Amino acid sequence: MSRITAATTVDVRFPTSEQLDGSDAMNPDPDYSAAYLSLTTDAGDGLVGAGFVFTIGTGNNIAAEAIQTVADELVGDSVENLLTDMGTTYRRFVYDSQLRWLGPEKGVVHMAIGAVVNALWDLKAKRAGQPLWQLVSSMTPEELVGLVDFRYLTDALTPDEALAILRRSEPGRQQRTAELLERGYPAYTTTPGWLGYSDEKMLRLAREAVAEGFTQIKLKVGGSLEDDVRRLSLARAEVGPDIQIAIDANQRWDVAEAIAWVKQLQPYDIAWIEEPTSPDDLVGHAAIRKGLDGVPVATGEHTANRVMFKQLLQLDAIDVMQIDAARVAGVNENLANLLLAAKFGVRVCPHAGGVGLCEAVQHLSMIDFIAVSGSWDNRFVEFVDHLHEHFVDPVRIEHGRYVAPLTPGAGTQMTTDALERYRFQAN
Amino acid sequence: MSRITAATTVDVRFPTSEQLDGSDAMNPDPDYSAAYLSLTTDAGDGLVGAGFVFTIGTGNNIAAEAIQTVADELVGDSVENLLTDMGTTYRRFVYDSQLRWLGPEKGVVHMAIGAVVNALWDLKAKRAGQPLWQLVSSMTPEELVGLVDFRYLTDALTPDEALAILRRSEPGRQQRTAELLERGYPAYTTTPGWLGYSDEKMLRLAREAVAEGFTQIKLKVGGSLEDDVRRLSLARAEVGPDIQIAIDANQRWDVAEAIAWVKQLQPYDIAWIEEPTSPDDLVGHAAIRKGLDGVPVATGEHTANRVMFKQLLQLDAIDVMQIDAARVAGVNENLANLLLAAKFGVRVCPHAGGVGLCEAVQHLSMIDFIAVSGSWDNRFVEFVDHLHEHFVDPVRIEHGRYVAPLTPGAGTQMTTDALERYRFQAN
Numbered sequence: 001m002s003r004i005t006a007a008t009t010v011d012v013r014f015p016t017s018e019q020l021d022g023s024d025a026m027n028p029d030p031d032y033s034a035a036y037l038s039l040t041t042d043a044g045d046g047l048v049g050a051g052f053v054f055t056i057g058t059g060n061n062i063a064a065e066a067i068q069t070v071a072d073e074l075v076g077d078s079v080e081n082l083l084t085d086m087g088t089t090y091r092r093f094v095y096d097s098q099l100r101w102l103g104p105e106k107g108v109v110h111m112a113i114g115a116v117v118n119a120l121w122d123l124k125a126k127r128a129g130q131p132l133w134q135l136v137s138s139m140t141p142e143e144l145v146g147l148v149d150f151r152y153l154t155d156a157l158t159p160d161e162a163l164a165i166l167r168r169s170e171p172g173r174q175q176r177t178a179e180l181l182e183r184g185y186p187a188y189t190t191t192p193g194w195l196g197y198s199d200e201k202m203l204r205l206a207r208e209a210v211a212e213g214f215t216q217i218k219l220k221v222g223g224s225l226e227d228d229v230r231r232l233s234l235a236r237a238e239v240g241p242d243i244q245i246a247i248d249a250n251q252r253w254d255v256a257e258a259i260a261w262v263k264q265l266q267p268y269d270i271a272w273i274e275e276p277t278s279p280d281d282l283v284g285h286a287a288i289r290k291g292l293d294g295v296p297v298a299t300g301e302h303t304a305n306r307v308m309f310k311q312l313l314q315l316d317a318i319d320v321m322q323i324d325a326a327r328v329a330g331v332n333e334n335l336a337n338l339l340l341a342a343k344f345g346v347r348v349c350p351h352a353g354g355v356g357l358c359e360a361v362q363h364l365s366m367i368d369f370i371a372v373s374g375s376w377d378n379r380f381v382e383f384v385d386h387l388h389e390h391f392v393d394p395v396r397i398e399h400g401r402y403v404a405p406l407t408p409g410a411g412t413q414m415t416t417d418a419l420e421r422y423r424f425q426a427n
Numbered sequence: 428m429s430r431i432t433a434a435t436t437v438d439v440r441f442p443t444s445e446q447l448d449g450s451d452a453m454n455p456d457p458d459y460s461a462a463y464l465s466l467t468t469d470a471g472d473g474l475v476g477a478g479f480v481f482t483i484g485t486g487n488n489i490a491a492e493a494i495q496t497v498a499d500e501l502v503g504d505s506v507e508n509l510l511t512d513m514g515t516t517y518r519r520f521v522y523d524s525q526l527r528w529l530g531p532e533k534g535v536v537h538m539a540i541g542a543v544v545n546a547l548w549d550l551k552a553k554r555a556g557q558p559l560w561q562l563v564s565s566m567t568p569e570e571l572v573g574l575v576d577f578r579y580l581t582d583a584l585t586p587d588e589a590l591a592i593l594r595r596s597e598p599g600r601q602q603r604t605a606e607l608l609e610r611g612y613p614a615y616t617t618t619p620g621w622l623g624y625s626d627e628k629m630l631r632l633a634r635e636a637v638a639e640g641f642t643q644i645k646l647k648v649g650g651s652l653e654d655d656v657r658r659l660s661l662a663r664a665e666v667g668p669d670i671q672i673a674i675d676a677n678q679r680w681d682v683a684e685a686i687a688w689v690k691q692l693q694p695y696d697i698a699w700i701e702e703p704t705s706p707d708d709l710v711g712h713a714a715i716r717k718g719l720d721g722v723p724v725a726t727g728e729h730t731a732n733r734v735m736f737k738q739l740l741q742l743d744a745i746d747v748m749q750i751d752a753a754r755v756a757g758v759n760e761n762l763a764n765l766l767l768a769a770k771f772g773v774r775v776c777p778h779a780g781g782v783g784l785c786e787a788v789q790h791l792s793m794i795d796f797i798a799v800s801g802s803w804d805n806r807f808v809e810f811v812d813h814l815h816e817h818f819v820d821p822v823r824i825e826h827g828r829y830v831a832p833l834t835p836g837a838g839t840q841m842t843t844d845a846l847e848r849y850r851f852q853a854n
Binding site (some may be wrong): 026027037058059062065066069096100102103151171251254256279281283302304307310311425 | 444453454455456457458482483484485488489490492493494523524525526527529530531532533534535536537538539577579580581582584678681682684694704706707708709710711729731732734735737738741742807
């Protein structure tokens with residue numbers, strides 16, 4: 001038997017604002033950051049469990065304080081007890097009444113619980129000698145249902161319905177695993193699309209993306225309608241009619257403005273409009289989707305929890321669910337999100353980019369493909385080409401697809417060098 | 428001209444779990460706490476601006492870290508610049524893109540912004556020599572509209588509509604101010620209702636509440652149906668048919684369970700069912716309200732922001748809006764909530780109790796009465812009889828009503844003694 005001996009949190013910040021990487025209509029100058037957790041044990045195997053909250057600078061210290069507070073409760077606990085039943089371990093945190101008060105199930109504390117839960121999954125996968133996607137997609141439907149918290153979901157998804165979904169895709173698991181290993185999971189790229197880039201840089205990066213095999217790119221919009229029309233028309237002319245172009249407003253508009261603005265961009269054949277308004281405005285997303293009549297609506301990177309996703313589905317508010325690996329309470333809650341999407345027949349195209357989000361979320365789409373929805377048709381994991389070098393097992397993209405990782409773990413471990421070089425020092 | 432010279436945050440925790448004060452179906456053993464902010468200046472007038480986040484124990488340090496991070500940005504700023512245009516000052520924080528990422532507009536960081544904004548209002552009212560309710564309800568309709576952030580609201584409430592609401596109640600301000608000063612604002616009490624109390628203690632406290640002049644009490648429910656039926660039947664027999672009894676499930680149920688459970692309690696004449704399910708489940712609240720067909724539905728103490736309140740109203744999900752002084756981004760956002768409620772014709776009955784929530788929120792209901800809805804019919808501010816002695820200007824209840832405070836400020840300042848005695852020391 002072994003025990004958790006330490007929970008160490010580091011405030012890591014990269015000075016990305018210098019190059020305007022990551023700039024959009026709401027976030028003009030982000031400094032991509034991570035509040036990063038390492039769990040160490042006395043097992044003597046050298047394995048650590050790593051997890052993080054992604055932020056864009058200010059307040060990364062708050063996320064670190066939250067992670068430390070949550071993770072401190074694990075120190076001294078039996079690793080085997082924690083990892084054997086990850087459903088119970090996860091519920092221990094999200095059912096903690098005093099922590100719930102600080103959300104409930106939203107904001108910094110919820111994200112911190114996600115970092116801790118993900119760090120435990122990382123450790124569990126490393127101990128199993130498997131990448132996370134393989135570990136989870138080999139679990140039985142009953143085991144997977146046991147990982148989910150169905151509280152507040154049963155009016156839309158019951159445990160029995162979830163079990164039926166998982167059993168339906170069970171027979172094809174082996175074949176899809178082979179397909180995944182051979183072909184990789186589809187990706188799309190946002191690398192060309194940041195608002196701070198010149199037209200020339202945008203077009204060059206779009207051209208390169210197509211040459212690299214991507215079939216969908218994404219552009220940021222919402223700063224100025226005139227600029228958006230020009231950029232989209234240039235991009236469409238550059239990539240031709242067969243490449244999908246999604247657009248992302250990063251919560252920029254109210255409902256009426258979103259509808260009016262996007263209608264002006266509709267002639268350029270929009271793959272989806274992402275985050276047209278407040279992520280909390282479920283009713284607003286439904287009104288925008290209805291008003292646009294045909295342009296797919298996507299959201300999710302700021303959707304706080306499974307209860308919010310449930311309602312987006314109940315209200316017919318989205319065509320695309322964009323889960324994020326570090327926004328909700330970890331792998332367990334994202335499994336609930338995948339099941340909800342499967343129940344309602346909505347595509348899952350995860351948000352990524354940031355710091356380590358690609359590394360982490362690819363596993364969830366692979367789990368979805370093998371064990372949940374069983375489909376990757378018109379589904380993509382977002383890809384942004386920066387900061388991967390700071391991870392021990394960086395993502396690999398080939399021909400516009402994520403190569404399925406084979407290294408044991410959840411992909412969440414940063415290099416010692418990055419942790420040392422980019423550790424934040426308050427003034 | 429004067430400047431903010433320091434922002435000092437203290438982690439204050441009271442050991443309330445020892446007496447089971449505050450115990451309910453979801454929070455069995457809270458330790459009522461406050462992450463407390465004092466802003467000091469070099470004006471030489473001795474005035475401080477005080478604000479806080481209320482928590483129930485674990486994680487109070489996270490709230491303190493968040494407040495410190497937000498408030499540090501004020502140090503060195505001109506007090507006059509900050510206080511003259513509180514709309515701009517408030518938007519400076521809620522529009523900060525890096526802080527937004529940590530919510531957006533929800534959870535610990537949003538509450539921390541609320542504490543800072545409220546501390547500035549406290550200072551502004553002290554400088555004006557007026558209690559907050561009087562300061563704000565003397566502002567012109569145009570000034571009040573300027574305090575609100577209408578982003579994400581315009582599909583339900585435009586600035587022009589808000590102005591019309593405020594102008595409509597302008598003529599009666601003087602008369603209602605006199606009425607308020609004479610009679611006080613109606614209160615209801617939750618003091619008898621905690622789940623951890625014996626039947627005898629509950630009945631004794633209910634009897635005392637009626638004797639003291641309260642016309643509504645509230646009982647916690649959701650632990651066991653059998654217990655709830657017994658307690659409600661005892662309470663109803665004790666207080667008679669003319670006293671209103673509200674019940675509060677503190678988010679205990681899923682949708683179907685909420686409807687089935689409350690139907691069993693309906694014979695005891697329920698004033699409202701509060702927090703039947705997840706505060707995020709707007710669609711769920713609408714379904715519960717429809718399913719109960721006649722029992723008023725109340726929620727709001729955990730409603731993260733004005734966008735969530737907007738949707739509760741758009742979906743006809745609530746009969747009673749329960750704003751909280753320390754959950755959203757301060758006085759400004761609660762003014763938006765009051766205006767939304769007025770637009771949709773829904774009663775506002777604030778959540779209070781905790782640490783300092785009564786002291787703070789009474790001002791908002793008084794502002795609503797004088798300057799916004801112009802009504803206190805069947806409206807009450809919650810009252811719980813504990814921890815008031817730790818505030819410099821504790822609430823005064825007479826004949827079941829809040830006596831309008833006359834001391835300058837927002838009621839948020841704690842005593843030096845409390846801050847010293849209950850300062851939390853981590854192990």
